Structures are given as structure tokens and as C-alpha cells.
Amino acid sequence: MIDSISTLVRTFFERMGIQITSIQVTPEDAQNVYNIRIETPDSPLVIGMHGQNLQAINHLLSRMIEKITGGFSIIHLEVNDYMKEKDDRFFRYLDGRIDFAMKSRNDVSVPNLNAYERKKAHSYIADKKIEWLRTYSHGEGKERMLHLIYEGPVVTTNATSASTPRKTEIDISEDGIGI
Numbered sequence: 498m499i500d501s502i503s504t505l506v507r508t509f510f511e512r513m514g515i516q517i518t519s520i521q522v523t524p525e526d527a528q529n530v531y532n533i534r535i536e537t538p539d540s541p542l543v544i545g546m547h548g549q550n551l552q553a554i555n556h557l558l559s560r561m562i563e564k565i566t567g568g569f570s571i572i573h574l575e576v577n578d579y580m581k582e583k584d585d586r587f588f589r590y591l592d593g594r595i596d597f598a599m600k601s602r603n604d605v606s607v608p609n610l611n612a613y614e615r616k617k618a619h620s621y622i623a624d625k626k627i628e629w630l631r632t633y634s635h636g637e638g639k640e641r642m643l644h645l646i647y648e649g650p651v652v653t654t655n656a657t658s659a660s661t662p663r664k665t666e667i668d669i670s671e672d673g674i675g676i
Contacts, residue, residue, distance in 0.1 A: 499524065501565050506533055509558060515539045529570040531562070540577045548583070551576060584617075591618055595630065598645040599652040607643040615643050 503522045510517050519536040537543060544551045555574040562570045575581065591607070598605040610618065615634050622632050622645070629649025636642050 498565065502531060502533070502562055505561060505565065506535070506558060509561070510535070510537070510543075515543060527571075529563075529566050529568055530572075531570065532573045532575065533558070534575040536577055540579065543576050544579050548579070551579065587614070587617070588621055591621060594645060595622065595625070595627065595647075596652075598630065598647040599627075599649070602647055602651055605645040607645070610643055612641075615641070618643050 499522045503520050506520055506522070507517055515537060516539055517535055517537050519534075521532075521534040523532045523534075524530070525532060535543075542550070543554065545553075551574060555572060558574065559570055559572050562572060573580075594605050594607055597603075607618065619632050619634075622630065627647075630645065630647045633644050633646070634641055635644055
């Protein structure tokens with residue numbers, strides 16, 4: 498099964514004229530869920546603006562892999578660590594918003610997140626287990642925002658730096674795509 502998926506992925510990209518230097522297909526514990534990691538010098542073309550091409554390719558490959566697996570399949574396509582780096586930047590951004598909420602005790606809004614990003618943010622913040630910090634989402638459609646509420650004592654130091662190292666400069670990937 499893994500070899501068939503790997504062959505399908507390689508053929509898919511080769512027919513698009515995209516050079517692939519390596520492919521790794523790893524099944525997750527859940528049935529028909531696969532992590533696919535590729536390395537390519539053509540990452541800007543594969544990823545596209547703000548990951549739009551990557552999302553479309555991910556969807557197409559999922560549907561094609563369903564013919565191999567015989568049922569609904571979910572894939573997580575990673576290209577040159579783009580998603581990992583994007584998550585790292587997102588989590589550093591959230592750490593800054595958490596710090597601000599804890600220092601100012603203000604309701605901090607985080608706009609422009611899609612449903613998946615809000616879910617990821619809620620989970621990330623919950624995993625930090627910061628006492629007196631809670632999150633909620635409010636609004637409809639594109640106006641829906643993540644909110645952070647800190648109701649504890651004012652914090653004067655960087656409260657999240659002990660668990661998450663912070664960078665002062667922003668890393669921009671070679672394709673120039675940021676959050």
C-alpha cells in the first residue's frame with residue numbers, strides 16, 4: 498500500500514513537471530490517514546501563495562489515494578518542512594499574544610484565522626495549561642475571531658518563554674511565504 502501511494506505521488510508531480518528529490522509516506526494510527534513528506538527544489542510552485550496550491554494538491558492527492566485504499570483517505574502533505582515552519586511561526590505569534598494578554602489583562606483578539614487555525618490555536622493554548630487564561634471564538638463567517646482572556650494577576654515577565662523559546666527576528670522561507 499505504501500509503495501503504491503509513493504509511486505502515485507511521484508508520478509503525479511513528475512507529470513506536472515515538478516522535480517522530486519525524496520518522498521516519505523508514513524501511515525498514522527488512524528485508518529487511511531497518511532503523512533506524505535516530499536523534498537523538491539520547486540517548492541514555491543508546489544506551495545503557492547499562502548499555501549493555496551499546497552491545499553489544492555493535498556485535496557487532489559487525497560481523492561486519488563482513495564482509489565488505492567478503497568475508502569475515504571486523509572493525507573497531510575508536507576513540502577520542504579513548509580507546514581512545520583508555518584506552525585512554528587504561528588505558535589510564536591500566539592505566544593506574543595498570550596504574553597500581551599497576561600501583561601495587560603486585556604481581551605486580546607486574533608483576527609483572520611480560518612476554522613482549522615482557530616482550532617489549532619485553542620488546542621495549543623490549552624496544552625500550555627496557563628492558569629486564568631481562557632480562549633473563545635466569537636463572530637460569524639470571516640468576522641469570527643479567536644479571543645484570549647487572562648483573569649489572573651498581572652505578569653511582568655515573559656510568561657511563556659520558559660516553555661517556548663522566542664525569536665526576535667522573523668524567519669521568511671525561501672519562497673517568501675509568511676503567515
